[in-house]
Amino acid sequence: MIQTTLALLAVALLATPVGAAAQTRERLDNGLIVIVRENPVAPVVAVSLLVKMGTRWEEPANAGISNFVHAVMVRGTEKRSGAELAEAIAALGGKITAAGDVDYSEIRASALSRFWRELLGFTAELALAPKFSPGEVDGERDWLVGRIQKRRDNAPARAFDEFFATLYGVHPYALQVLGTPESLGRVDHAAIVAWYRRFYRPERMTLAVSGQVSAAEVLAEARRLFGDLPRGGPVSELSRPAPMSPGTRRVVEQPAQQAQILVGGIAPSLDHPDHAAVKVLSTILGGGMAGRLFVELRDKRGLAYTAAAYYDPVREPGALVLYLGTAPGNAAKAEEALLQEVERVRTDPVGADELQRAKGYLLGRYTMDRRTNERQAWYLAFYEVEGVGQDYAERYRRAVEAVTPGDVLRVARQYLGTLTTLVLRPR
Amino acid sequence: MAASLRGPGRRSPPHAEPLTRRLAASNAAPLLLRGGAVLLVLLLAGCAAIGGLRPGAAAKPTREVLPNGVVLIVQEHRASDVVALQLWMRMGGRDEAADELGLAHYIEHMLFKGTPTRPPGSIDTMIEGFGGTSNAFTSYDTTHYDFVVPVEHVREGIGLLADLAVNASFPPGEIENEKKVVFEEMNLIEDDPEKFLLRRLYELSYSPHPYGRPLLGQREFIQTLTRDQLAQFYRKHFVPKSMVLVVVGAVDPARVRPLVDATFGRIAAESPARRASPPVPALDRTRRADVARAEKQAYLGLAWRTAPTGNEDIYAVDLLTYILGDSPSSRLNQTVREQQRLVANIEAGYGAFEQAGLVTVTARLEPANLEKAEAAILDVIRKVRAEGVTEAERHRAVITAESSYAFDIETAEGLAKSYGQAETTWTLDNELAYLARLRGITAAQIQAVARKYFGDDNYARVRFVPEGASR
Numbered sequence: 004m005i006q007t008t009l010a011l012l013a014v015a016l017l018a019t020p021v022g023a024a025a026q027t028r029e030r031l032d033n034g035l036i037v038i039v040r041e042n043p044v045a046p047v048v049a050v051s052l053l054v055k056m057g058t059r060w061e062e063p064a065n066a067g068i069s070n071f072v073h074a075v076m077v078r079g080t081e082k083r084s085g086a087e088l089a090e091a092i093a094a095l096g097g098k099i100t101a102a103g104d105v106d107y108s109e110i111r112a113s114a115l116s117r118f119w120r121e122l123l124g125f126t127a128e129l130a131l132a133p134k135f136s137p138g139e140v141d142g143e144r145d146w147l148v149g150r151i152q153k154r155r156d157n158a159p160a161r162a163f164d165e166f167f168a169t170l171y172g173v174h175p176y177a178l179q180v181l182g183t184p185e186s187l188g189r190v191d192h193a194a195i196v197a198w199y200r201r202f203y204r205p206e207r208m209t210l211a212v213s214g215q216v217s218a219a220e221v222l223a224e225a226r227r228l229f230g231d232l233p234r235g236g237p238v239s240e241l242s243r244p245a246p247m248s249p250g251t252r253r254v255v256e257q258p259a260q261q262a263q264i265l266v267g268g269i270a271p272s273l274d275h276p277d278h279a280a281v282k283v284l285s286t287i288l289g290g291g292m293a294g295r296l297f298v299e300l301r302d303k304r305g306l307a308y309t310a311a312a313y314y315d316p317v318r319e320p321g322a323l324v325l326y327l328g329t330a331p332g333n334a335a336k337a338e339e340a341l342l343q344e345v346e347r348v349r350t351d352p353v354g355a356d357e358l359q360r361a362k363g364y365l366l367g368r369y370t371m372d373r374r375t376n377e378r379q380a381w382y383l384a385f386y387e388v389e390g391v392g393q394d395y396a397e398r399y400r401r402a403v404e405a406v407t408p409g410d411v412l413r414v415a416r417q418y419l420g421t422l423t424t425l426v427l428r429p430r
Numbered sequence: 431m432a433a434s435l436r437g438p439g440r441r442s443p444p445h446a447e448p449l450t451r452r453l454a455a456s457n458a459a460p461l462l463l464r465g466g467a468v469l470l471v472l473l474l475a476g477c478a479a480i481g482g483l484r485p486g487a488a489a490k491p492t493r494e495v496l497p498n499g500v501v502l503i504v505q506e507h508r509a510s511d512v513v514a515l516q517l518w519m520r521m522g523g524r525d526e527a528a529d530e531l532g533l534a535h536y537i538e539h540m541l542f543k544g545t546p547t548r549p550p551g552s553i554d555t556m557i558e559g560f561g562g563t564s565n566a567f568t569s570y571d572t573t574h575y576d577f578v579v580p581v582e583h584v585r586e587g588i589g590l591l592a593d594l595a596v597n598a599s600f601p602p603g604e605i606e607n608e609k610k611v612v613f614e615e616m617n618l619i620e621d622d623p624e625k626f627l628l629r630r631l632y633e634l635s636y637s638p639h640p641y642g643r644p645l646l647g648q649r650e651f652i653q654t655l656t657r658d659q660l661a662q663f664y665r666k667h668f669v670p671k672s673m674v675l676v677v678v679g680a681v682d683p684a685r686v687r688p689l690v691d692a693t694f695g696r697i698a699a700e701s702p703a704r705r706a707s708p709p710v711p712a713l714d715r716t717r718r719a720d721v722a723r724a725e726k727q728a729y730l731g732l733a734w735r736t737a738p739t740g741n742e743d744i745y746a747v748d749l750l751t752y753i754l755g756d757s758p759s760s761r762l763n764q765t766v767r768e769q770q771r772l773v774a775n776i777e778a779g780y781g782a783f784e785q786a787g788l789v790t791v792t793a794r795l796e797p798a799n800l801e802k803a804e805a806a807i808l809d810v811i812r813k814v815r816a817e818g819v820t821e822a823e824r825h826r827a828v829i830t831a832e833s834s835y836a837f838d839i840e841t842a843e844g845l846a847k848s849y850g851q852a853e854t855t856w857t858l859d860n861e862l863a864y865l866a867r868l869r870g871i872t873a874a875q876i877q878a879v880a881r882k883y884f885g886d887d888n889y890a891r892v893r894f895v896p897e898g899a900s901r
Binding site for chain 2: 042044045046047085086089090093094095096097098113114115142146149152153156157158258259260261290291292293298301302303304305306307308309328329330333359360363364366367368370371373374375376
C-alpha cells in the first residue's frame, strides 16, 4: 500500500496532477525572479513576494527590525494611506500582509482571481513605494511591543523562544522575529529606512503568483511593475560561526496551566545531505498521532497532551525539537519518558514498517501542504530565496525515499547526542 | 481530535489567515520562527467552526438518501489527487443530559481508538501511512469525523468510517488514559485567553441552554465516566438517520455510491432521539462577568442574541457582522482601534446554530481602557442603528463573503465541510443558494437587523482583567 502511495506521489510531483498547474519562471534584467503557476481549480489568486531580509542578518541590538520595517510599510505608500490600502484590498475580496521571518521577509497577498491585476499592482506599490512616515514609527513600535508581551504570555510560544535563545547562543537564529521591547526601542525611523534600502533590491527578491490566471499576462504585468527597478548591488554578508548545541537544561517559570518541555539539538540546514534522514527521524519521533512520542507518551501513558517534533527547513543549521505540553504533575515523568525515547531511537534501528509509515506521512504531508494557492506561491518563492532550485521538491522526495534504518540510526546518534533542554514550569 | 471551542465567526475557519495586517498582526505570529508552528497546531487542535453557514457552490453536489436514512453527498473536485471523507452526525453537545456533560466530545476522542477488527493505534497508523490526515470536531449541534487521503484509498477510507460509526469498541484502558488527555485539553483552553473569553461569553450568554455548556464537560463527571455510559450514548445517537457522509475529491461520483451501499447501507435502520432543549434566555444587564487573569493585557467580549440558522435574518446579520468587525476597514477597527486607539485588536464574529445565534465582539486592550472601549463599541453600533450602512460597505461585505467562499473551496475538505455543516444544521439547498441570497440583501435590511437585535442593554459581557490591576 505504501509503495502505491509513493508511486502516486511521484506522479503528482513529476507530471501535472489532475486539474492543476503549469508553471513558468523568468529572471528579469534587473535580477528579480518571477514565477507563475496556473491553477484553474478555484477563482482565487495568491501572491508571495519574498525578499532576502530577516532575523538571519540581525543583531541582538536591532533584533526585530526586519519585521518592524514591514509593520511600518503597511501603514501607507506614496499614493495612499494604510487605511485606504486596506479599503482597496478589501474591495478585491483580498488581503495583504507583510512580515519579517528568519531567512526572508514576505509580502503576501491574495484575492478573487478576477482582480489579479489590481492585486499585483498593490503588491508592487507596497514593496517599491512605501511611505515610511516618521509619524507611524512610534505607534507601530507600541503595537509590536504589545504583541511581544502577548507572545510572552503564551506558554508554548515563550517556551520555544527561550529554547531557541539557549540552543543558538550568539547565532542570529537565537533572536526572536518580533525582537524585544529594548531592541525595538533602539530602532528609529532612520534605521528603518536604511534597513529597507539595504535589502529591498531586485536581486534579492522573488515574486511568485499562483491561481486562476494566465502566466503570459502575469509575466507581462510583473515586468511592467518591477522591471524598471535598478539593480542595488550586492549586500555585504557577515559570516557567522556555526551554532553548537550547548547541552544545557534551563527552567523558566511563568503563570500557566500547562508545563512545556522542549528537548533538542542543532540539526542540518535544508540543503544538507542529512536533511532528509533527519526529517524522517523527526517524523518517527513526533510526526503526528502515530509518532512515537504521541503513541508512547500520550496514547499509552497519558503523560502529555501535546507531543510532537519539529524540524523546519532553514538556510543555516536548523533545530530538531521534541516538544511536550503536559500537566505540571506529570512533567518530571514526561521528560524522563521523552529521554527514554531519544535513547531508544539512538540505540535500536527503526523497523521497516515504521520507516515506511514515516515516509508515507512525510511525503503525504508535503503534498497536502500544497493544496492552496497561497502555499503554492510561497513554496515557489521559498525555493528561490533559499537558493535550492525549483527541482528541490523532487530531489527531496527521492532523498526521503532513499533513507534507510541505518541512516536514521546514524543521524539520531549524530544530532541527538548533545541535548539542550528547556522546561517552562507554571508558577 | 478536539473539541470545538473556537470563536463563532464562521467566516474565519480554523486554517484561515486573518485579513490584512492588523488582524494579521496575528499574521506575524504564524510566520514567526518555529514557535509559530506549534501555535498553529495548538489552534487547529482546539478548533472547529461552530457557526453553520457558508455561501453556495457553483458546481452542484449530488445528494442521495439511502434506504436506512444515511444521507450521502458527493462532489467531484480535482484540485489535487486527494479525497475528503467526512462523517457528520446530527448529534452534539446539546444532546447531553445536564449530568453527562462532555460525553459527545469524549466519544469523539474514543472513536478512533478501535473496533473489534482494529486494535488501538491502528487507525491512526493506517491513515498516516497513507499520507493522509484524520481529525474530529465536536460542536453543539453536530459532531464530525474527517479524513483526507490519497484518492486510491477511498474504499478503505469509507469502510473505516462506516466501521467507526457502528462498531467502536471503547477499550477500557484507553478510556482511562484519555481522561488525562481531556483534562489537558481543558487546561489548554483556559491558558488561551481568546478561546477562554469566547467560552465564558457563550456560557454567560446561553446558560442554562446547552449552548452555554462547556463542550469538554466537567472534570467531576469525566473523572467518573464509565464505558457503559459512553457505549449507551453512542448506541442511542449513532443511528443511520443521524448520519451524513460527505465525499469530495478526485472521484467519479458514480463509483462512490456502491462503496457506500456496501458499508453504510448495511447499517440497520433506527430512529434518532434528540434531546429537547430549554428555551434560549434573553440577554440583559445581569449577564456580566469579570474574571481575574494572569495576562498583562485585558480582554473584552460582548455578545448579542441574533438569528439562528434557518431564520431569514441570517443573511443581513452576516453582512452586518462583516461590516462591523471583519477587516481593518470595518467600522469597529476604524473607529475603536484606529481613531480612538482604545484597543490593540478587535473583531466581530457570528455563530449561527440551529436554535439560536450570537454575534460577538471581542477585543484585546489595556485594562484602563475597558470602560471607554465598551462605550465606543456601543456608539459604533448605535450609529448603524440610526444611520444605517453605506452602499459601499454592503458591496464590500458581499465581496468578502464571496472571497471567503472561493478560498474555502480551494480544498476538497473545505468544500466537504461546508456541505456537511449545511446538511446537519441547515439545508444543502440553502447553502447552495447562500451567495445569491447575500447579494440580494439591501442596506436597509442590514439596518433593520441592527435595530432588531442590537440594543444598548441586551448583551452579555465578559471582561478578563489582569490580576492586581486597578480599573
